[in-house]
Every structure is written in C-alpha cells, then in structure tokens.
Amino acid sequence: MGTIETVIQKNIATVTFYHPSSNSFPSNLLQQLTDEFNALGKNNSISIIVLKSAGDGAFCAGASFDELLSISNYEEGSRFFSGFANVINAMRKCPKLIIGRIHGKAVGGGVGLAASCDYTFAKKESAVKLSEIAIGIGPFVIEPAVTRKIGKIAMSEMTLNPTVWKSGEWALEKGLYTEIFDSTEELDNRLDNYIKEISGYNKEALLEIKKILWEGTDYWDTLLYERAAISGRLVLSDFTKTALEKFKK
Template sequence: MSYETLDIERQGAVATVWMNRPEVFNAFNEQLIDDLAAACGALEDDAGVRVVVLAGRGRHFSAGADLNWMQRASACTEAENLADARKFAAMLQALSGLPKPTIARVQGAALGGGTGLAAACDMVVAADNAQFSTSEVKFGIIPAVISPYVLRAIGPRHALRYFQTAEKFSAAEAKAIGLVSELVTLDELDAGVAKLVQSLLTGGPLAQQAAKELIAAISGRQIDAAVGEETALRIARQRAGAEAREGITAFLHKRPAAWQT
C-alpha cells in the first residue's frame, strides 16, 4: 500500500514506518492519523512482518498535533471534535494492540501526541537529543487520548506533574521514569534499534503475541485465585502449541528455532 504521509521500508521481517512530514516536524493531522491506522491494519495482517519500528523523517520524531489541524478543531462543534478524537484514539489503540513487537525510534522532539505515539509502542529507543512533553495544557486542552499509554509508561505520580506543568523533559529523564527503554547517542540510534530488533527476532512470534495479551489481561489486577487460574490456563495453552514444541526441541538439539531461520 502507498500512503500520503508515510513511507514503509521492509528489511527482512522488520517493517519501519516512517512518518514523512519533515517540513512540519512530523506533526500529525487527519491524514497522518488515517494513514497510521491503515498501516497498522496492513502490518497486522502481514505474516512476514515480525517487528514494527515507528520513526520520523528529518530532525524530529513528531512535534505533536499540526497547528492548522488544532485551529480547525477549535472552530468545530463538540460532536465534530468527538469524531476527530475517536479516530485518533482508534489509531493509538491499533498501534498499541499490534500483535507483534513495536519500537519507537525517537530523535529530537516527541511532543504532545508525539509522546503519545512513543508511549503506545512497546519499547522506545531514544537519542540523547530527544525531548518529550505532554504540552496540551499550554493550549487549554488535555492529553486525554494519549493518557492511557503515557500513564502505562510513567505511572500516575509522574503524570500528575507533566500533564499539568507541560514541561519538556529530556531523554535521560524519560528513561528514568519508564518511558524510554534504551538511551543512545544520535549517531547510535539505528544501531540501538537494530540491537533490540535482533533480540526480538529470537522469540517465537506467537509467544510474543501471547505475552502482550498476558500483560494486558493481568496488569493492575489483584493477585488472587482467579489470576492464578488465568495464568495457569494461558501457559498450558501455550505449552500445548506447535511453536512451544519447536522451541523446546530446538533448544534441546542446540539449533536455531524455525522462526529464527
């Protein structure tokens, strides 16, 4: 598929989704939201894709919402704004819910919704020049749609600060509070992503999908008999599958598993 605001590069089992609006620092508008949603659907259906990397062309990952889009939204009715917000929410849910590992490759600005895009990915590799912010209150709005993903990454205590102050915070601070997984120099950004990708490609794809589903199902729940039973059912189902049999056999015979070849 071709997209107006995206370039998608394939290298083996890795698909890199490049936001391609460098002239506005990859700020997103209605078209970019539609394109990202469509790309997530296509990549989910592509069995040849094992890992998805989200990146931004140019000097910045994403400066957040396009100011022209925000201006249009401010003149819309509440019902029109609700329809717009639902599209954004659906896109973030599609990105977060991809049944394969996702990595945000972040350099420069990742502001507002750019922080949300990074948080919606499973992992973030950030250059040391990256800056993050939930800057919405500066414009009299709130980071509502991105909040589930940012809260998942940094927790409510840090969110209470950054959602209200709209401060920019560094990649080092983002790593300290849980948003960034790996912090590298700008020159090492692609190598840092590649290293993480290589680790991901050693895992069974169905097991990775099941691991994501496990986290979504168990996170935040009280540890009780019901949780214990659910985890037992999930591991039993996984162990009984062909992928587990292949993985264990490969380990015992000291050979790569089928998904690694």
C-alpha cells in the same frame, strides 16, 4: 499532507511518518497510520514493527495546529481527537511488537505514540512535553497510554507543567524510554542489532508476550473515545482558539 511509508525486509517492517510541520499529525495522516498498523498486524510474514519519523528534527509535534484551528463544531473536534484514539488502539491491539525510534523531541500526541510502543530507543536530547493544558485542552486521549508507562504521579508532573521540557534521562528513569543514547549513530547501531536479534525469536512467543504486555486495556475501546469527546468540546473554546493562534505564531 504528510506521508506514511513502510519498508519490509525479511520479517521486519519499518514504518516512517513525515509531515513538514515537525512531523505533526493531521487527521488524514492519523488514519493512514492506523490503517498501516492494522494491515501489518494481519501480515503473517511480519514479526517486528519499527516506528520512526523522518528527518533529524522533532520526532513528533503532536496534533496539527492548522487542523485544530479549523475545527468549527463538536463533531469535527471529537472526530479529530478520535484519530489519536484509533492509532493508540491499533498499536495496542497489533499482534506484532512495535519498537519505537525516538530520535528527537516529542510533544503531546508524540509522547502518546512513544508510550504506545512496546520498546523504545531514544537519545538523551529526545526531550518530552505535554503542552495541551496550556492551550485550554489536555492530554486526555493519550493519558492512559502515558500513565501506563510512567505512572500517574509522573503523568501529573508533565501535565501540570505544560511549558517545561523533561529530558531524555527523565523519560528513561520514568519508563517512557527503554534505552537512551548520546548520538543518532549509537541509537541506530543498537536498534539494528536489537531488531535483528528479537526478530529471530519464536513468533508465537512474541505474540503471547504482546498480549500480556497489554492485559487489562480492553476498556480503552470505549475510554479513549470518551476522552476524545472531551477534547472535541474544549477545542472550541475562545481560550483554546486564542492560545492556538499564539502558539502557531
């Protein structure tokens, strides 16, 4: 079923998610991550949140294919994709800066998670891909977060080339990643130094910066759930069911 684990040291919270299927997300794990961001946002002792995934493989493979295949009606589909909407909204509303550690490849919802972080450290091999349209749906819920970072043109390029991986260098150039490194060791050394530095800054100043970074996104409270409904409808199509079976194999 996967896990969400949080370790708090001084005023830094490190949230690690894990799922045996390439760190993908079933609905229960999405809810746990949402609840964790909401709880940490209310913890006055926390200044910085680091988001990472376990292992040395993929950062995040997006939605759980097993759960997508099990969806049998519109309500179930809409509810599942609303899980990603919940996480993104929790991240943008969280009054703490969220720093992403993107150690490996990210697909679909994993790209949405990276885009919803306030600052990201990645590796050159941390390639990204939006494969949704190839399985008959689309990156509807995560699109606002991704477009906010890389722009509509780059978002379109990813969406309309669903089988093509974009390199870590590409993601850096477009603004999805803030800094990239050749190795995990280099990434972690820089991440450790960065969070030690920024966690010592004025908490109130960091809070006000967070508000400014996400100005103009209040309408996502409605938009992301409208987008989830679109995905919830499309996931029921015969095209999508067939495509999911092929991808799973």
